Amino acid sequence: MPTTAPAAHALGEVTASDSTLRRFLHGLPGVDAVGLEARAASLGTRSIKTTAKAYAIDLAISMVDLTTLEGADTPGKVRALGAKAVRPDPTDRTSPSTAAVCVYPDMVAVAKEAVAGSSVKVASVATAFPAGRAALSVKLADVRDAVAAGADEIDMVIDRGAFLAGNYMKVYDEIVAVKEASGAARLKVIFETGELSTYDNIRRASWLGMLAGADFIKTSTGKVAVNATPANTLLMLEAVRDFRAQTGIQVGVKPAGGIRTSKDAVKFLVIVNETAGEDWLDNHWFRFGASSLLNDLLMQRQKLATGRYSGPDYVTVD
């Protein structure tokens, strides 16, 4: 299959052929797992208090891709989610909106209506999410449906089977094709890091995704046992940092799945701050794929405002 290079950046030539791409990805520096995890854990010991905590919680809320990806999703459920994204805390109008709602393609239109007039974007998973086991034509149709329904952002999954089999060019070509089908929508490329298994693979996948034109690289679907972790997110932040240094192109990062508490979210923000830097401390460049996280952030926000610990009855279920 002929390949269209996504960008005429400094690394354009590495995708010239299967072998150049393979050589490039296998030539990336290795990752020492213990060292990486130790660094992530060490950043996790930062103590974020008072004003810094208030800043981090509001920032985290603004970065949430409020997500519902269930077989049982209904228009009613999606509308409630949209309302919550626009105004997360009905009792406090100063609370920021979330970055986006994230839904299946058939719910995009409903979601779009629910967040109309707000800053909240609609993201849609596509490409036969979460397994990605479908023909490319089916995946592209999935993407086009979502875009046609008004999706601002597309969250695609890569073909992990092809990646693990070493068929990097197939994965690359698919991303390029999906990017093209996404048109103006920003493309988030999900690696399913839990299935890639090794940190070396996660680093290679990150570069592969960025070379293919990803606007965001995203850890996981939230549908497997291991999703976002501080370590794999740190590793992906190193990748976007280094990619920008080499090409001038900034790519966003989205850890998804498993981030449930404010404390966890703040740890991720510390990792962003001290790895990629403050240029990524903005919901245009960093997102949390989460659902229950938002209520915990809101309870912490109420605690900071009132000095009292809040409870689940003081935030909305949706």
Added chain:
Amino acid sequence: MSDRLSVFKTYKLYVGGKFPRSESGRVYEVTDSKGKWLANAPQGSRKDARDAVVAARKAFGGWSGATAYNRGQILYRIAEMLEGRKDQFVREVADAEGLSKSKASVVVDAAIDRWVWYAGWTDKIAQVVGGANPVAGPYFNLSSPEPTGVVTVLAPQESSFLGLISVVAPVIATGNTAIVVASEKSPLPALSLGEVLATSDLPGGVVNVLSGRTAEIAAPLAAHQDVNAIDLAGADDVLAKELEIAAADNLKRVLRPQPVDYNETPGTERLTAFLETKTVWHPTGSLGASGSSY
């Protein structure tokens, strides 16, 4: 044939695998226990000591890098060579130490057996004194003994052969190289040992044998910055203290003189006295990226 005039042997130093005379050109008279002249021995100088250090340092890389099995083979080869020249050493030890032939023979047998004992140690000591350390973290951690480097050995003054071998063999068994200062009074067995070592596959420079005034040769060796350790077995208390002070200049490992019965089977003390412990860490990690959580 009984009135045949015998051929005397010119005793020489053994340095870097060669047999030089002393650079100083000096010799001194060596007599037996009754005062009868036996031979002239080279009276080694500071310069000879310096040459010996250079030779020992040069030999260190190869000898310490040889496999422990190979070192064991060579030490055993020394025993084999000695066995073949036993009569000569019995005669020399008898003369040197005033022993009967039969007593000297027992001493030489013990000396040969000591090489065999240490030949067997070369590939076992690391297992006895090294090993894995169970650190509390995701790290593989292994301690291994390594030779200290160039070791000066002041051979015992009285036990000119068994004592000599008892202090030299453990030093080189572990991969050190040695500069041996022979018994001042009875240097001939040590100098003859050089001839055996030269024909035992032992690389030149691994053992260097000097004879002469112990105090004169030992002083520059104790102060030498490229010597890593010193065994003071052959020093008296006054000299030992002086040398230990000099040795502090580059923090040599010092083995102080102590009463030793060289007839006893040795322990591991002389082996471990000139070993360093190197501990290497490496992360182990997990099979996958899924180990981490928060």
Added chain:
Amino acid sequence: MASTSASAFEYAPAPESRSVVDIAPSYGLFIDGEFTEAADGKVFKTVSPSTEEVLSEIAQAGEADVDRAVKAARKAFEKWSALPGSERAKYLFRIARIIQERSRELAVLETLDNGKPIKETRDADLPLVAAHFFYYAGWADKLDHAGFGANPQPLGVAGQVIPWNFPLLMLAWKIAPALATGNTVVLKPAETTPLSALFFADICRQAGLPKGVVNILPGYGDTGAALVAHPDVNKVAFTGSTAVGKAIARQVAGTDKKVTLELGGKGANIVFDDAPIDQAVEGIVTGIFFNQGQVCCAGSRLLVQESVQDELMDSLKRRLSTLRLGDPLDKNTDIGAINSAEQLSRITTLVEQGEAEGAERWSPACELPSSGYWFAPTLFTNVTQAHTIARDEIFGPVLSVLTFRTPEEAVAKANNSQYGLSAGIWTEKGSRILAVASKLRAGVIWSNTFNKFDPTSPFGGYKESGFGREGGRHGLEAYLDV
């Protein structure tokens, strides 16, 4: 540095509470189970290096006090060494547990007296101190099985002199194996960091340790010299400078005193072009900025392969810019204060010499507090083996960067030092790690990691970094008559 830049995510101060520790206005010597004044009544002050605030006034031991303490230790030795090992073990387990219980208090105390960040005292020093006592406690009744023959005997009274860089941890490294093997001790803490050793005396009291088994004598170098020289001391253990180590080696010449010395270093941290670069950067930072570089095994020489030099230096500089220097009690502080005015001046002098000799100096933008002793993290590039800063131990947050082209050259440069304490190797190629590790003349080799410590892992140097090992089974040997 991050603490002074206008970052969007400005971490608010997060100070650890000082109220957890109660420092008395004055402390005595701890001899024979009692706190007592010095015979000549001398005292000295200990200050907090981050603020120069006087923390307490400490009795300063003189020769008469050394004699009194050694006598007390000698007297205690008789019963202590005769105790069943299992009983000695239980005392050490008690001590380990009390340290765990009081670890927050001791961490704050250590940070106040030493100037190092609370993050380090809390997460490194104190856990290791407790672990060390716990480890050696278990040896006390198993010495027959330690590989030194049957029934190995203690030496008697151990005179121990420790440095200021890890005050309580060095105390643990000295006291735990000494007591486990049945010796009694007289320990002199450093003059700038006496407090944690005096708090340890209180822990001995809480643990019910018999009188005289542990004696603590604060003082200066002359106190240490008197202790080393005391004729009734059987064992000398010293951690500190190579110069003092040599003086001790001369002093004990001709005696029966057994000696172990843990001295200086100029560790080479070798980064090959196939290294895991991001982890290598972390290892370099840990190697030289942990405890402000005041670590004998610091990776103070970075040897980087020329083919990755630019990439690595860019990453390293970016990383240094995120280090947070300031109040050591702040939980987010990475770089604390230099321990003393004297040490600061030594670092400053050597750094000036580095510049004068033509090396290129770099530090991240960094505002230093107005009081206390501070030094910004510093890199030197264009350094060669001939530079003073590549040879002399600086004992501060100063990294000398050198380059190499081949593994042979890396090993040759790494070994080209009077010291031989530590080294680091960074490469993803296993055979290279093993080949290089086997050629390095250093007692501790960290491959793809750095500055890791564990009570089970023997620690100590080659060459002028000293002799003897502390930690692990090996650490017992220093205190046994074997």
